[in-house]
Amino acid sequence: xxxxxxxxxxxxxxxxxxxxxxxxxYTACLDEERFEEWPEFFVEQCLYKxxxxxxxxxxxxxxxxxxxxxxxxxxxxxxxxxxxxxAPRYIRRIVSGVRVLGWKEGMLEVRANYVAFxxxxxxxxxxxxxxxxxxxxVVEEGRLKFKEKLCIFDSLLVxxxxxxxx
Amino acid sequence: xxxxxxxxxxxxxxxxxxxxxxxxxYTACLDEERFEEWPEFFVEQCLYKxxxxxxxxxxxxxxxxxxxxxxxxxxxxxxxxxxxxxAPRYIRRIVSGVRVLGWKEGMLEVRANYVAFxxxxxxxxxxxxxxxxxxxxVVEEGRLKFKEKLCIFDSLLVxxxxxxxx
Amino acid sequence: xxxxxxxxxxxxxxxxxxxxxxxxxYTACLDEERFEEWPEFFVEQCLYKxxxxxxxxxxxxxxxxxxxxxxxxxxxxxxxxxxxxxAPRYIRRIVSGVRVLGWKEGMLEVRANYVAFxxxxxxxxxxxxxxxxxxxxVVEEGRLKFKEKLCIFDSLLVxxxxxxxx
Numbered sequence: 403x404x405x406x407x408x409x410x411x412x413x414x415x416x417x418x419x420x421x422x423x424x425x426x427x428y429t430a431c432l433d434e435e436r437f438e439e440w441p442e443f444f445v446e447q448c449l450y451k452x453x454x455x456x457x458x459x460x461x462x463x464x465x466x467x468x469x470x471x472x473x474x475x476x477x478x479x480x481x482x483x484x485x486x487x488x489a490p491r492y493i494r495r496i497v498s499g500v501r502v503l504g505w506k507e508g509m510l511e512v513r514a515n516y517v518a519f520x521x522x523x524x525x526x527x528x529x530x531x532x533x534x535x536x537x538x539x540v541v542e543e544g545r546l547k548f549k550e551k552l553c554i555f556d557s558l559l560v561x562x563x564x565x566x567x568x
Numbered sequence: 569x570x571x572x573x574x575x576x577x578x579x580x581x582x583x584x585x586x587x588x589x590x591x592x593x594y595t596a597c598l599d600e601e602r603f604e605e606w607p608e609f610f611v612e613q614c615l616y617k618x619x620x621x622x623x624x625x626x627x628x629x630x631x632x633x634x635x636x637x638x639x640x641x642x643x644x645x646x647x648x649x650x651x652x653x654x655a656p657r658y659i660r661r662i663v664s665g666v667r668v669l670g671w672k673e674g675m676l677e678v679r680a681n682y683v684a685f686x687x688x689x690x691x692x693x694x695x696x697x698x699x700x701x702x703x704x705x706v707v708e709e710g711r712l713k714f715k716e717k718l719c720i721f722d723s724l725l726v727x728x729x730x731x732x733x734x
Numbered sequence: 735x736x737x738x739x740x741x742x743x744x745x746x747x748x749x750x751x752x753x754x755x756x757x758x759x760y761t762a763c764l765d766e767e768r769f770e771e772w773p774e775f776f777v778e779q780c781l782y783k784x785x786x787x788x789x790x791x792x793x794x795x796x797x798x799x800x801x802x803x804x805x806x807x808x809x810x811x812x813x814x815x816x817x818x819x820x821a822p823r824y825i826r827r828i829v830s831g832v833r834v835l836g837w838k839e840g841m842l843e844v845r846a847n848y849v850a851f852x853x854x855x856x857x858x859x860x861x862x863x864x865x866x867x868x869x870x871x872v873v874e875e876g877r878l879k880f881k882e883k884l885c886i887f888d889s890l891l892v893x894x895x896x897x898x899x900x
């Protein structure tokens with residue numbers, strides 16, 4: 403039985419738990435600033451997009467972040483580590499309401515809500531960004547990875563620049 | 569075996585997962601503004617109440633919203649769509665800490681925490697409302713539906729009017 | 735089979751659900767201000783610490799709260815109920831992203847994100863404190879209890895004094 407078959411055979415409850423674990427690992431990777439590990443949650447040919455809800459709902463293509471392959475994600479990490487100039491901050495992410503929409507042509511469609519809180523040095527923690535993940539996952543190397551990840555955020559305004567991934 | 573018997577036979581872990589799915593579907597329905605589908609989460613003879621924690625704890629009956637049947641819920645939706653005047657906004661809801669208290673006279677008692685974030689046009693996202701759900705569910709048409717849903721919120725103040733359901 | 739063996743035999747999915755239930759019960763105990771029950775989540779010889787992330791990451795020992803046994807936790811509760819002077823408030827806690835790191839010498843290592851929202855009388859609800867739990871659990875009296883609980887919070891600033899546990 404292939405790895406994909408194993409996943410296809412999971413009942414909806416086990417699949418849900420599998421995804422809860424995946425999102426917890428994804429969140430921890432980013433919250434703990436292990437950015438170098440972040441691209442490993444994606445397959446080589448992937449799409450990662452952070453886009454305002456208004457643009458998304460109107461079908462406007464303009465995105466705040468757009469990465470069209472795993473290489474682009476790695477470039478982002480290099481920017482965070484080496485080139486970007488920004489004030490130190492902590493981001494704390496919450497994922498909730500995971501919904502498994504089902505398999506479609508070998509891809510698992512999943513949606514979830516996320517909230518990111520930001521703490522700048524010597525400042526109070528505040529709401530940074532809320533939105534919805536619209537994800538498509540495939541099985542690679544025996545585990546689920548993101549083929550597509552859209553972060554559709556509610557506010558056109560973001561309190562500070564978007565430095566770290568969501 | 570009746571649908572109710574099927575639910576009664578679920579072990580606590582499967583029941584918990586069933587509820588996680590239900591709350592995720594409920595939240596998504598509201599967050600995505602599919603308000604017309606919202607009353608379908610309730611049975612005909614139901615009680616939906618949004619009430620300040622202080623009133624609830626003191627046994628004071630005054631509620632901010634009170635709907636005593638599915639028809640009332642539908643009226644609310646009509647108000648949102650047709651008669652209410654309000655600034656455009658997005659609400660993002662998080663549900664956490666689901667607790668299954670158990671079955672009592674054919675009703676399943678469940679509690680959970682919720683947080684609602686609000687985003688007004690051209691404004692930053694902020695905390696809108698936090699509180700506890702105290703819910704009673706019954707089995708109808710083969711699935712769990714709300715017989716009673718209390719949204720007990722922590723602050724007497726609400727940053728803007730309560731336009732959308734919680 | 736001992737209670738510990740029963741837990742050791744649980745597959746990762748059942749263990750995860752067991753922990754979701756534990757954190758939901760823990761959160762509800764505190765949110766509903768049943769503080770007298772709070773020490774019962776811990777074993778006698780335990781460590782409970784609330785510490786800023788900066789101190790934790792630099793290996794600095796200074797903690798905001800430090801309780802080195804269940805007795806210390808009970809002392810905290812006495813302070814809340816009898817000696818501390820503070821404005822009335824409600825705290826609402828969210829736990830998300832539970833990760834089971836595994837068993838090590840009879841202890842279960844678990845991490846999770848938490849967010850606490852605070853509502854002072856006649857004020858809006860706001861973000862109070864976000865951070866990560868780093869917990870170690872053991873089996874006592876047939877159930878999981880905290881042997882160690884670190885609450886590592888993101889902001890050096892806390893909007894009001896830390897009166898209630900996290």
